[in-house]
Amino acid sequence: MEGWRLESDVLERQLRSVGDAMAWRAFRYDRRYILTLRRNESPGPMTLSKEGTVHEIQFAEQQWSEHRSFVLLHDITDCLRIGDVTVFRDGDDDERDILLYELKTNPRRRESIQLTRTRLAAEALHTGGPLPGPDKAVLVETGVPYATHLSVLSDAFGRAHQEGLKTMRVPGQRGLLALDIPAAGNRWYAEEATRQFHAAHTALLRRMRLTGQHTCFSSGDSATRNTMAVPWGVYPLQIPQVEPVPPAIRGPVCGRAAAPSRDR
Structure with missing residues (x-):
């Protein structure tokens, strides 16, 4: 049951x-x-x-x-x-x-x-009235434009699928490191894939002079758990067809986006 x-x-x-x-x-x-x-x-x-x-x-x-x-x-x-x-x-x-x-x-x-x-x-x-609920909250326009760079993310994932991993610059003095675990497993052994990942991450921090704060996302989507989280279905990302992942490469390795210390 x-x-x-x-x-x-x-x-x-x-x-x-x-x-x-x-x-x-x-x-x-x-x-x-x-x-x-x-x-x-x-x-x-x-x-x-x-x-x-x-x-x-x-x-x-x-x-x-x-x-x-x-x-x-x-x-x-x-x-x-x-x-x-x-x-x-x-x-x-x-x-x-x-x-x-x-x-x-x-x-x-x-x-x-x-x-x-x-x-x-x-x-x-x-009409700007109070939102439903006991707290009587209201919607407030901040006047701050909300910009995303999904095209950069899509490009990084596509390149990572071909090369195993890819580092890219993101507007706003940010860096992106994308790792495709199946592609990395096909190109390197598990130990070498891990070494390549950490080496690329260190080089990205040094090249962009970033402090090393990390924002880490895995494919463990919070679908239907967080009602304000944007579902994966709206992201313009291609889902490539990949070979089965070798058992040795499976693990909690994920992409990291480094940001300056003043960013939240």
């Missing part, structure tokens, strides 16, 4: 990881929507045995057939926990409407708490 529970949990996480990626793309990577609509308890496992789930699917099909509007079901995500569905209607000049719905199978039934939470979320996004 424990094995089956694990399989069910993995399936649910994988489904909602894809759903989270769809949500980020549909909202055009605007964190305000994710931050606002996550402020509720998880709805629990999604199942087609629920009458409400079937009704939501029928609503999505109707919106597409009648209006060609994309409908995102919140139950297939983990980051959207307020409302049942979001409807995206594209208009002229790249304008579009984003409509949040709380659907009911029984039109006479009214759940004031859910409807109030949905109304607060809409007001927080469009």
Whole structure:
């Protein structure tokens, strides 16, 4: 039974990881929507045995057939926990409407708490009202542009897949060291791959005069665990086909990004 529970949990996480990626793309990577609509308890496992789930699917099909509007079901995500569905209607000049719905199978039934939470979320996004939740927080525009360098990361991963590892400069006096474990295992033995990794890291620090603070990411994604974490599905990274990893190279070796001491 424990094995089956694990399989069910993995399936649910994988489904909602894809759903989270769809949500980020549909909202055009605007964190305000994710931050606002996550402020509720998880709805629990999604199942087609629920009458409400079937009704939501029928609503999505109707919106597409009648209006060609994309409908995102919140139950297939983990980051959207307020409302049942979001409807995206594209208009002229790249304008579009984003409509949040709380659907009911029984039109006479009214759940004031859910409807109030949905109304607060809409007001927080469009009129600056308080976010849903007991802390009465509000969204604040900082005026600081948020820039990423995903093209550099993608290029580094691609080169590492060919060469085993790759060091690159990142704007903002930062350095990136990417290691492709299968490719490194095919090129070197385990001990030599580890030595190459540490040598490249030391050379990167020396070349860029960095203090050596490390930000380390592994492939252990926090999908459906951290509702504000950007899911891997939105990163423009190619997944190369690789040969099986030799047992000797398996281990907790990962890429490191070094940053100056003033960076956080």
